[in-house]
Amino acid sequence: MKVVLAPMEGVVDHLMREMLTQVGGFDLCVTEFVRIVDQKLPTKTFLRLCPELENGGKTVSGVPVRVQLLGQHPQWLAENALTAIELGSPGIDLNFGCPAKTVNKSRGGAVLLKETQALYDIVKAVRDAVPSEFPVTAKIRLGFDDKSKAIDNAQAIEAAGANELTVHARTKTEGYKPPAYWDWIAKIKSNTTIPVIANGEIWSAEEAYQCQQQSDCENIMIGRGALAMPNLANCIKYNASPMSWEALTSLLIQYSGYEIYGDKGRYYPNRIKQWCGYLKRQYPQAEQLFNDIRRLQNADDIVAVLRRQSSH
Numbered sequence: 295m296k297v298v299l300a301p302m303e304g305v306v307d308h309l310m311r312e313m314l315t316q317v318g319g320f321d322l323c324v325t326e327f328v329r330i331v332d333q334k335l336p337t338k339t340f341l342r343l344c345p346e347l348e349n350g351g352k353t354v355s356g357v358p359v360r361v362q363l364l365g366q367h368p369q370w371l372a373e374n375a376l377t378a379i380e381l382g383s384p385g386i387d388l389n390f391g392c393p394a395k396t397v398n399k400s401r402g403g404a405v406l407l408k409e410t411q412a413l414y415d416i417v418k419a420v421r422d423a424v425p426s427e428f429p430v431t432a433k434i435r436l437g438f439d440d441k442s443k444a445i446d447n448a449q450a451i452e453a454a455g456a457n458e459l460t461v462h463a464r465t466k467t468e469g470y471k472p473p474a475y476w477d478w479i480a481k482i483k484s485n486t487t488i489p490v491i492a493n494g495e496i497w498s499a500e501e502a503y504q505c506q507q508q509s510d511c512e513n514i515m516i517g518r519g520a521l522a523m524p525n526l527a528n529c530i531k532y533n534a535s536p537m538s539w540e541a542l543t544s545l546l547i548q549y550s551g552y553e554i555y556g557d558k559g560r561y562y563p564n565r566i567k568q569w570c571g572y573l574k575r576q577y578p579q580a581e582q583l584f585n586d587i588r589r590l591q592n593a594d595d596i597v598a599v600l601r602r603q604s605s606h
């Protein structure tokens with residue numbers, strides 16, 4: 295089976311990809327989306343979102359990282375897809391699931407799920423532009439407001455030449471609220487022939503198994519579940535025990551090596567606080583950690599708290 299690390303804008307950036315692929319179990323990562331409007335983007339934009347391009351398109355642990363594009367103009371998407379490939383991306387993923395209002399207002403993301411022909415045109419243009427040895431893949435939700443176009447959309451994406459389809463098993467309107475409708479992925483799978491990857495609401499090895507059964511897919515993508523438990527991919531694939539709080543604390547300390555100034559101020563403190571929000575689901579201790587660090591502004595102070603916790 296293949297486990298893919300989900301793209302998560304503002305959360306799963308290259309440092310998080312590095313950390314999680316080092317923990318292990320992932321076969322592929324997909325970048326945060328690169329927004330394409332009406333121009334060819336410069337190299338630096340691709341390198342900012344995917345510095346792994348300078349490492350042969352792989353994380354330091356050797357896991358391939360596929361660039362994801364989001365937009366509505368087939369030709370601009372095609373040209374930028376080719377740039378990403380030339381820079382070293384081992385394929386292109388197309389985002390047809392983003393629920394963000396700004397993105398949908400300009401006809402990008404999930405709103406395209408209302409227009410089956412637009413999906414076809416985009417995938418076809420990108421597939422035609424990208425050399426055939428590189429996969430062109432797509433990520434969809436089951437629909438925008440309802441699921442009536444789910445199968446038509448998947449079939450259009452297949453007919454346009456996509457090599458693989460990831461399905462987040464909910465509509466845009468259903469957002470991120472459980473449940474995920476894994477049985478709908480099975481319906482899509484039985485009406486298409488390209489490989490399908492199941493995604494949505496997998497938080498444990500048991501849920502991964504249930505998802506595989508209900509979706510009839512061997513391969514899965516995990517996002518929030520991998521943040522809530524960094525070794526979830528190993529639990530699913532190799533029956534590993536869930537990472538202990540002590541091991542997790544060491545991981546968070548190790549992550550402090552990534553203390554840098556980014557666009558939004560200091561990177562490490564902000565990311566650890568954000569990460570606590572996901573960790574709370576699996577580790578009750580994360581709530582206390584968040585309270586202990588929420589006013590702290592730099593890595594050394596947070597690491598001191600983490601060291602105190604791990605010595606208890």
Ligand SMILES: Cc1cc2nc3c(=O)[nH]c(=O)nc-3n(C[C@H](O)[C@H](O)[C@H](O)COP(=O)(O)O)c2cc1C
Pocket residue numbers: 300301302303304305325326327362389390391392433462493494495496515516517518519
């Ligand atoms: C904060 C956040 C950012 C996301 N950004 C992206 C993105 O850039 N591209 C994309 O295709 N999906 C994005 N998604 C959707 C996830 O890839 C995934 O489909 C969704 O979280 C369901 O999977 P999960 O239950 O395993 O988290 C995002 C989700 C979240 C919560």
